[in-house]
Amino acid sequence: MKPLFNQQGSEVPKRPKSSDSQVKNEIIKRGLTSFFSEKQSVFEANQKDTLVKIFNEHWEYACDEEELAKYVGELGVNVNQDAIVLALISVCEHLNDAYLVILTEWYQSNAIVPPYPVGSKLDKGTITGISVKEAATYEVLIYGFPESSPNRRSVKFEDAILAEEE
Structure with a gap:
């Protein structure tokens, strides 16, 4: 990986990784806040802390919601598996969106300059x-x-x- 630079030519911090524990905690916090601000009928507000624990242990960017559903059993949710998976799809969309917002904040706050102009030929x-x-x-x-x-x-x-x- 090559370093990136800002408009003043100074090297900027590396791209935030969703697997980094601090970044992951922020993604989960923002994503669940967004999710619980919408009307949904699967998860109760008092289950949020357990969801945070589950996502900290098992969530990764663009993960499989059916795989995550296996860990939701500890919440004692009284709905069918399909409803849980659909709710997790929604939660994961909120988490993925939160990560993209964090990336945008990193990009904008560091005023990153693209290393190559449009039209450049890359190896790919x-x-x-x-x-x-x-x-x-x-x-x-x-x-x-x-x-x-x-x-x-x-x-x-x-x-x-x-x-x-x-």
Whole structure:
């Protein structure tokens, strides 16, 4: 991974990882706060602390909600498994969104400058843009795909390798 720099040319802190315990705690806090602010009928507010424990132990970015459902038994939720999985899908969407917000905050607060301009040739393809969904990430057209193709690979700024650097 290459270091990233801000507009003044100073190196910035590395991208927050969802597996880092401090970052994960913040993701879970924000995500569950958002989830419980909406109307839902599976989890009670007094189960939030147990959910925090379950997510700290078993959640990871873009994880399998059916796998998580196995650990919700300790909550004593009186609904069927399908309802639990659907609720966990919603919770995980809130957690994933919270992580993307944390990434955006990191990107904006550090005023990160893309290391290469749009149009640069990388080892994986050509940079066609900067992602609006995930901060500090290029959209790359993979070599061999026509320019009209909607398919793009996401490449983090720090993982981008110019084709001639190979």
